Amino acid sequence: MQYTEAIDYLYSRLPVFHRIGPKALKLGLRNTLLLCEGLGNPQQRFTSIHVGGTNGKGSTSHMLASIYQSAGYRVGLYTSPHLKSFTERIRLNGQPIPEEEVVRFVREQQALIESVEPSFFEVTVAMAFDFFARQAVDVAIIEVGLGGRLDSTNVITPVASVITNIGYDHTDILGDTLPLIAAEKAGIIKPGVPVIIGESHPETKEVFTSVAATLQAPITFADQQYQLQSLGLVNGLRQLQVTGGDMAGQLIQLDLLGNYQLKNLPAVLATVRQLQTLFPVTWAEQEEGLAAVTAQTGLKGRFQTLRLQPKVIADTAHNKPGLEALFETVQSISYKTLRIILGLVADKDRSQVLSILPSTAVYYFCQAQTPRSLPAHLLQEEAVSLGLAGYAFTDVNSALAAALEQADQDDLLLITGSNYTIAELINL
Template identity: 50%
Template sequence: MTYQETIDYLFNRLPMFSRLGAAAYKKDLHNTIALCEFLGNPQQRVKTIHIAGTNGKGSTSHMLAAILQSAGYKTGLYTSPHLKDFRERFRINGEMISEAFVTRFTEKIKPAIDQIEPSFFEITVAMAFDWFEEAQVDIAVIETGLGGRLDSTNVISPELSIITNIGYDHMNLLGDTLELIAFEKAGIIKPGIPVVLGETSPETRPVFEKVAAEKQSPLLFADHLRYAADWQYQHHQLVVQVANHTSADRTSYTLDLPGFYQTKNLMTILEAVHQLQLKHWNIPAEAVQKGLAHVKKLTGLHGRWEVVHTRPVIVLDVGHNEDGIKQIVAQLELTPYRHLHIVIGMVKDKEIDHALALLPKEAVYYFTRAQIPRALPEDELAAKGAGYGLNGHHYPSVPDALQAAKQAAHTDDLILVCGSVFVVGEVPEL
């Protein structure tokens, strides 16, 4: 098969969550275990860090990978979904997986696909482990797809587990309370392996304490150990002064991910680095500084308050659930602009009403949809938005909506594209 034939096969032969939603979600690890056994269990020969959470796990995964690369380690990175290119999901030291490996792997795994009937995501997890083992990475950062306990990635015994935060998302699959969602995320905690928790809440803390105690796993609450004493937004970068509760000393970090919400992820990252250092990973302070300052260059991360154009400023952000939209709204309050234009599309199975209720009413809206079956039709989204005082027009595609916003915007205005990873992924090159 050619690479394009391989991609067509993977996308069309296998159940894919981005297209089908819950119908593609496999609620056990049986298929992944079977695929890994077919491959000789490569995941057992790769050192890993496992990251779950409702929001921030993508940024945290990329930031940590950038730091490990800067420390001289050959670092694998597995994330999902991709924005434009399937190969974005798999990187080693920032370089995407080769087309040749994707094709070779797919040919190799075909007999198992016919026998096991796995999902698209299960195949990509197996592909990541196989590639990382063949390339003999020093360590691989593995981001969960959905949840944790039953997520396909949860077949590893990592050096460290990280749970960024808990919010309302995928409630049809993970549960309708924060406690139930936390229980699913806590499923990545492994016996005796330290777990760093990014954000503490009264509802979820007892869940994590109970699971960690049962597994005899050290539990570190990152937001109780360090805090952002001060911060500044400079030249599309975030400069953060970090302090801890036991010393008057402060350390300054410059992040090329400028969203204010990255201050929370930074506390998680710093504690994760500390835990790795305790396990004798050689990560000097200079590597932490370099990695945080060059995440986008080192790892190829996009879509986190990403400024892609000036005059007018155009920002892309993949925030899509209630907590993600809250963070976007907080960032908007810190950002100067004359008028605000929001290009937005969402998928059907999200808590859309909760997100729409948070958005600023003074903006002009350009309602649209990504070209996937799960997308909410743009006219339905516009009607829902109107019910929350969000006014504008609707457009059949993301390029059409963005073009309309650009034509209407003054050079001092701000255009924000948000609501779905898939919407951001369909923004044309500017």
């Protein structure tokens, strides 16, 4: 079996969320537990940190991985979805899982897969856990896929549970109020295991404190422990100062440039502090890890600069709170004309997303080559009805090419709206 055959098998045999959306979900832990049992329960053979939340869980996972790599630990990292290659989902010290390991897993576990009939995501989780166990990682950072309580990753018992924030996303699955969504995310809290909440919110704080109290899980609200102030960009790195907590006055250089990372960082700092006894990390190692997240872990699509004149930035923000945070950063940049290359999926509440987009921008509507993607001409029609003028293109690269042709050197081109849109950029 070749790598292409193994990947074709996974995509053709199993329901895939990023292709068909919620219909691919098999909510609950039964299938994952059956897969893990067939593999000898690998999830019990490595130490893990579980990271959930509405937005920022990918960036938070990568920052934690980079810090622990800088401290010399052998670090596994599981995230989803991937942008370019399936192997990006499973990393060891920043390096994607070798293709031959994917082939080996599929070949050896094909009978198990077909007996369980899992989803694509359930198989990738089991593959990651098997790989991390066999590679004897010191710690694995495991990002939740969707929700928490019923997410396939929730078969682990981590040494810390991290919940970045709560916002409106996947409301058809998780609930249509913040407390309901928080309750689903709180499902990753385990008895006696410390939980770190990145952003406290009056509508969700009681949910977390109640669940933590019931499970006797020590709880930390990171934004009450650490505050950060941006000092601007120096040599391509965002300069930050810790203004609260036991590290007040410390300076941080971060290679992730979006202002929204200021909301993710307190949870990162609080998690590292919480686990100091188990995984000691010096301040110098934290500094080193945060200054080199993209280089050490391969993170892409988080306010990533693709070109300077005109400036082209790609960001995977895809829901209302994520896009609001993105445009806060955009407002801190000077430019002549804002040109937005936008692609959205069809199975989300687009009215909320479109309502926050700036009417002064020029739009280039596009679609990803996946059945979940909203056709560009329909997106254009919906946007025009809300006063957002622009052009329609069949793919993101054509849209970007048109925007570049029309742009002045001082314009800002922003590509956003969907992981799948960003993934199809040729020069990502």
